[in-house]
């Protein structure tokens with residue numbers, strides 16, 4: 001458990017706050033976008049109307065009695081939160097449950113003809129098929145004659161900034177200008193020391209978004225396998241559509257098929273990944289807990305054991321960061337090592353900053369950011385971090 005006293009859990013009930021705006025504005029907008037993207041029938045339109053009304057002024061309703069995951073959600077807190085306003089329960093819980101209910105409203109959770117139809121697929125496909133993606137993949141050609149470490153860094157940064165859907169395989173961390181550095185924490189040396197070129201271990205990469213984030217995540221995995229920094233990778237994705245663009249197995253297939261159609265170096269990475277899938281060096285996992293509305297302190301035993309045996313578990317994106325350190329208003333200088341001390345193995349986070357949660361910053365970095373941007377740096381997606389806790393559970397005891 002953290003050596004630091006726990007900070008307050010973030011709720012969505014403070015008007016003017018970022019979490020409140022997500023519940024009050026972003027969720028209704030997502031309902032509108034999804035409704036406009038599909039030729040839904042009357043029952044789906046009615047269900048979307050009901051969800052719109054509920055999330056604006058209603059309360060959290062239980063799942064239907066025949067929902068296959070009803071007991072799971074009851075175990076995740078549904079019995080405690082049902083009947084309360086969406087705004088008064090932990091923000092992480094409320095947001096996660098919104099996406100679960102959206103799947104019911106669109107028929108994705110079935111039964112029926114719409115079962116399994118991802119309501120976010122048109123947006124994910126558009127991003128994957130965008131001409132910008134071709135341009136960014138073509139940039140890989142220029143990397144090929146660089147030293148291994150340089151290519152590794154460029155791919156790490158591609159994966160990091162892919163979280164903003166902006167691959168830019170950067171050869172450096174970008175403008176590190178004071179007082180507001182782009183990269184607010186950079187533990188990349190510690191990360192590479194966990195994945196030396198002679199490695200045979202396993203990387204668990206806990207993915208975030210599909211499309212222009214998942215593609216560079218896959219490229220990074222291909223590089224690590226090819227260069228012998230890891231022997232195996234396990235890519236954790238979501239078992240069902242979630243938080244609009246979160247990657248599912250179908251999105252992995254789309255991304256790999258996309259890489260199979262491009263020219264140049266990108267196609268070579270695609271071939272590496274395709275054969276690594278075939279011989280088991282790359283596997284895809286879609287554990288139910290990946291869509292849990294809970295922090296990773298509540299890891300179920302099977303996932304805990306899996307992460308404990310990995311050489312490194314790498315969490316991508318903002319939502320995973322919130323779950324990793326706890327969705328709490330930590331003082332920004334709270335040590336990342338303290339809030340991740342519960343984690344059963346070496347762990348790293350690659351994240352662009354899109355919500356209030358932050359840990360592991362130096363006091364000087366915080367004051368530079370606040371002086372330049374007040375608190376906007378926390379949520380604007382213009383800053384990023386690479387944080388590592390290299391010690392595993394055994395070493396801490």
Ligand SMILES: O=P(O)(O)OC[C@H]1O[C@](O)(CO)[C@@H](O)[C@@H]1O
Pocket residue numbers: 022095163208209243316317318319320322352354355
């Ligand atoms: O795709 P990412 O990086 O996980 O970001 C998702 C973030 O977007 C939001 O859903 C809304 O901004 C946050 O709640 C969440 O943390």
